[in-house]
Amino acid sequence: MKEEAKNIVILGAGESGVGAALLAKAKGFEVLVSDAGIIKEKFKTELFENGILFEENGHSMEKVLAADLIIKSPGIPNSSALIQEIRKAGITPICDIEFASRYTNAKLIAITGSNGKTTTTYLVHHVLESGGLKVEKGGNVGVSLARNVIKDEADYYVIELSSFQLEDMYDFKADIAILLNITPDHLDRYNDSITEYGKAKMRIIQNQTADDVFIYNADDKEIKKQLKSLEIKAQTFPFSLKDDTVEGGFYNDEDQTITIKNKLTMSIHDLALKGKHNVQNSLVAGISGRLVELRKENIRESLADFTNVEHRLEFVAKVNGIQFINDSKATNINSTWYALESMQSPTVWIVGGVDKGNDYDELLPLVQEKVKAIVCLGKNNSKIMDAFSDVVDTIVETQSPVEAVGYGYQFATKDETVLLSPACASFDLFENYEDRGQQFKNAVRSL
Known part of the structure; x- marks a missing residue:
């Protein structure tokens, strides 16, 4: 983003859009929030109380195209006529996560996958918080990252990312990137191609360096296929339910083991979350905890007393x-x-x-x-x-x-x-x- 960019248009007035608008306002930008539909009353009130201009039931294209920077809702496909017109004008819209990440020096733990990302986001947050770290969660779940970054009081942000958000992220860099799985979902947005969908998911590791970490599912066929064509610069810590030689963590009959910095073994019967898929989520949270130097006992306790996300089992x-x-x-x-x-x-x-x-x-x-x-x-x-x-x-x-x-x-x-x-x-x-x-x-x- 150019330093002189002071005029921002935000497309979509949901949590991500309004959070981005509040952050932009706090950073001294001129802001217009534009929504194709009706804005929910609670968001409308928030925009009004903060002196942020907004429009609903349609976009004023003259104002949109006059923007120095456009932040778009993840729900607006890049194939839409609106985005095509914006791109023809030489503007590349970004997502709210990309924008918010520019205004924090906290460590960013980014989580994506077709399934389990919300549970894992909550679980990683719980493990870090239980270990005494200053941590907030956000992104595709709960409060937007941008809203959190206004005060920016956390040392770590655990961010859930959808493929839709990842499509519009260019300079964002995760300190710890986590990829749970790639299975068919939203393929209508990706020309019915799981390969295209997978490429969007793999954007989570773009810009990573040798100082960063990539945690991924070593059992997932599509992830393995995608990795063959990519150069991974980050340190890798795969997890598996089949292979006990991986360098991150594995499940073996009745136990799960985190292999980082002295082994941490825990009976799956002691885990708060049941089912094999939740062993994967617990492995990821355990690996993350060890990478940020949490004590093994802290990790054991937090994996045992976690309460699951609302609406997920x-x-x-x-x-x-x-x-x-x-x-x-x-x-x-x-x-x-x-x-x-x-x-x-x-x-x-x-x-x-x-x-x-x-x-x-x-x-x-x-x-x-x-x-x-x-x-x-x-x-x-x-x-x-x-x-x-x-x-x-x-x-x-x-x-x-x-x-x-x-x-x-x-x-x-x-x-x-x-x-x-x-x-x-x-x-x-x-x-x-x-x-x-x-x-x-x-x-x-x-x-």
Whole structure:
């Protein structure tokens, strides 16, 4: 960014956009926030109270193109007509993370992956905070990094990054970059190419030097494929559930081991998070903790007492011996695979929503093994019903969480589980996955 750049336009007025606007204002920029839709009242109030100009229901292109710098919402595709017009004018939009990172000297721990990144972000933050470090979390989850950077009181920022954000990051450098997995998701934005999607994810290691660290999943086929064409300058600490020779951490039958700076071994039964995918998340958090010199005992305690993220395999209640689990954040097949894999009792599975090109075949073995009934929750359930009608006898359709929970309670018996893990986006019936999860929890609590 040129020093004389003083006029910023921010496209999109969600948390990331408003956070960037507040930081830009604090740094002396002239700011215009422009949203194609209606701005939420809480954000509108915040912009108004801070004297930040905004417009909604459309963009004033003359003002947009007069900007020295444009920060765009990750939700706006680079293929859109709006961004194409901006690029033709010689302006390359950046994302809020790129902008925010220019105003902090804290260590940046960046986390991406198709699945598990929110849980891992919270878990790494918990481990570092429990170890006494001044740490904040943000990015694609919770409070935006830009909002945190206004006061800039942390020594470490743990940042969740989506591929959409990574697309618009150029100079950002992670001190510790973490790549959990690359599985099919959002492929509609990447010409149905997992290779293109993977390239966006790999941008997390751009600009890293020999002083930085790259933690990655050594078992992931797409990561291994991507790494073949890249020069890795950072120190690498892979983790694995199959290979006990890796230099970061591994899982072996009943234990997980962090191999950095004297081995740290911990029984998986002592981990707060259950399921093999959560062993991966715990390995990452343990590796991160050791890299920032935390004591082994601190890491053990924090991995044992962590409370999971809301809407991610979240225990809601036990009603007459039936356990209800909210996994509304599972918006793709891979996330739901992990959820079903971790079920320890016969399960009534609530599934459905906006299908993102799902191939349900890979769930068939798990569904056959774990699922006793399926409750569809969505406007169009035909694909789900076709996929599983041969392996599950009981499949019903519903249009509301109250109805879905009612069927779940009817089909499950004592010591069984009702799992909301939709494998789909939420926008057919809900505002977002949080709204879906909250309505599910409300329905459970009203039983």
